[in-house]
Each structure stands twice: as structure tokens, then as C-alpha cells.
Amino acid sequence: MFSKSCQYAIRAVAYLAEHKGTDKNAGVKEIAEALQVPQQFLAKILQTLSRHNLISSVKGPGGGFYLDETNVNAPLLEIVEVIDGKNTLNACILGKPTCSSEHPCLLHQHFHGCREGLRSALSTCTIGSLMDGKSC
Amino acid sequence: MFSKSCQYAIRAVAYLAEHKGTDKNAGVKEIAEALQVPQQFLAKILQTLSRHNLISSVKGPGGGFYLDETNVNAPLLEIVEVIDGKNTLNACILGKPTCSSEHPCLLHQHFHGCREGLRSALSTCTIGSLMDGKSC
DNA sequence: GCAAAAAAAGGTATTTTTATCCTTTATTTT
DNA sequence: AAAATAAAGGATAAAAATACCTTTTTTTGC
Numbered sequence: 499m500f501s502k503s504c505q506y507a508i509r510a511v512a513y514l515a516e517h518k519g520t521d522k523n524a525g526v527k528e529i530a531e532a533l534q535v536p537q538q539f540l541a542k543i544l545q546t547l548s549r550h551n552l553i554s555s556v557k558g559p560g561g562g563f564y565l566d567e568t569n570v571n572a573p574l575l576e577i578v579e580v581i582d583g584k585n586t587l588n589a590c591i592l593g594k595p596t597c598s599s600e601h602p603c604l605l606h607q608h609f610h611g612c613r614e615g616l617r618s619a620l621s622t623c624t625i626g627s628l629m630d631g632k633s634c
Numbered sequence: 635m636f637s638k639s640c641q642y643a644i645r646a647v648a649y650l651a652e653h654k655g656t657d658k659n660a661g662v663k664e665i666a667e668a669l670q671v672p673q674q675f676l677a678k679i680l681q682t683l684s685r686h687n688l689i690s691s692v693k694g695p696g697g698g699f700y701l702d703e704t705n706v707n708a709p710l711l712e713i714v715e716v717i718d719g720k721n722t723l724n725a726c727i728l729g730k731p732t733c734s735s736e737h738p739c740l741l742h743q744h745f746h747g748c749r750e751g752l753r754s755a756l757s758t759c760t761i762g763s764l765m766d767g768k769s770c
Numbered sequence: 771g772c773a774a775a776a777a778a779a780g781g782t783a784t785t786t787t788t789a790t791c792c793t794t795t796a797t798t799t800t
Numbered sequence: 801a802a803a804a805t806a807a808a809g810g811a812t813a814a815a816a817a818t819a820c821c822t823t824t825t826t827t828t829g830c
Contacts, residue, residue, distance in 0.1 A: 695776065
């Protein structure tokens, strides 16, 4: 469903949300250790998120990543779209290019609801809403 | 969600089901062209399915793949398990090793229902039930 | 028996994804 | 100003997934 990059991205953002309010920023090293994921790989992902203004960063001593007041308003869906592409939640589960409600694949109806449920959760749930250990 | 191998596998089996009753067997070439997927890659997948007794095959002229009376009773879930592994429908959507109902990841509850819906469809729907162009 | 057909099997090649390394740039502290 | 810190960026490496090619085995029809 989601690539590892995307999984790491969502989890990293959740980490930032949970630690928002702390005065100090979270460095790649800290996040990677907390999530138990490869540090340099995560660094790339955080760069991408930062470039797309989904998270914020400061360089230098005491620097790291954090969420500003704009970041918290973005829905989680944007993370997915930035990392895995906008089509992730539209793709046919059997990879048929022609799959749609009009020309459903044999699993279409079973998967469609699932996908839309996820999409709506990811659209509704903002990055900020993950603060204080809340779920989506 | 499913690897391409698995997507091709399910679609190929569906093709066999739809063409069951025809007196002639379906060759790799025929199936690959019908599904618009790489022939040699599909050949490997069909081999695997055959080795696991999910489909049947005969070599030589007039040979090819078909479904026998045992094959038709297997649920589609077995295809998924053979190709992508038994854990496919249990894995956490965010890749957290510890994710469970007791320790849910932040998308757990939204994804859980989806996964179980799919699992139940794939368990209920046998290969044979795809004959006559039926869906799951 | 022989030639052709078609799957089985094994190996190789390509592409994509995941992961690491190393240098540069920006910032902060001393 | 110098040193330390941490992200940014570029290039490379390793692994996995996908795709292709060649040979072998089996079967069929002549």
C-alpha cells in the first residue's frame, strides 16, 4: 500500500507532532532512533517533506525538525501524496489500468470502500491533530 | 498492497476461470497477451501457482494451463499467500512491528476493517466462483 | 523415431526501492 | 573569527522486484 519511505514519513511526522511543545527541535538521529529506522534514509525523506513545506527545519547547533503553525494544518494525505504520489489511493488493487466503478476489477467493490475510508481519514486528520498522542 | 506478481497471478487465474469449459488449454502467451503483462514474467508466476497446486498444466503441443476440479475449490486468498506470503494481510500499514489492536498505530483502526473485509472476500471467493465472468 | 510445440527450469539483466557515504552549506555557540 | 552542529545535497551501493533469455523436459502428431 504505502512504500517504506511513506511509512517512515508518516511516523516521523507523528513523532514531531507528539513532541511539539518541547522547546528543543528533534534531530534526524533522535527521530531515527525513536522509530528504529535507518538514519540517512530518513534524512532524505525529511528533506523532501521540508522542501514541500510539510515540516520545518533549522540548521546548526540546537537545530533539527519541528512543526510550525502552517505545518500542523496540513492533512496527512499530503504526506502520502508528496512521498508516494497523488495516485496512490486511486490505483486498482489488481493493477488494471481500466479499473473503475464502470469497469470494476473482480476485487473493486471490496477494495473501494477500504480505500475511500482511508482517504477520508487521511484527509480529515491533520498533522496537528496527532499532538498529545492522539490517533486519527 | 499486492506485488505485481500477485496482481498478475490473480488476474491470470481469473482468466483461466473465465475460460474454463473451453476444450483447449490456455498457453502463457495467450494469457499474457490477454492481460497485457510480460510473458516470461507471467510464466514464472504460473509455474509457482502450478507447483503449489493452485492451477494445473500440461506440457507439449496443445498443452497449457487449466483449472481442475481441485483447483476450483481453493479460495483466492491462497494465491495471495503463495505469491506474496502469508503475512500480507496482517502487516501494519505503517510498518510498525508492534502494531496490534492492543498497541495500534495511528491508522490501525481505519485500516483494520479494510484488511479484514478484503481477507473475508478472498477467503470466501474460490477460484471456481470466478467462472462465467462473476466477481467476488 | 523424429520434429514441433509448450511448459519447466535455471540463469542473466534491468529497474525500482531502500540504504549508505561523503561533501557542502547554513547556523549557532564559544 | 573559529569551532561545532545539523540539515541539504550529490553520488554511490545494496537489495528487492520485475523482466528477459536459453536450455531442458515432456507431449503430440506425423
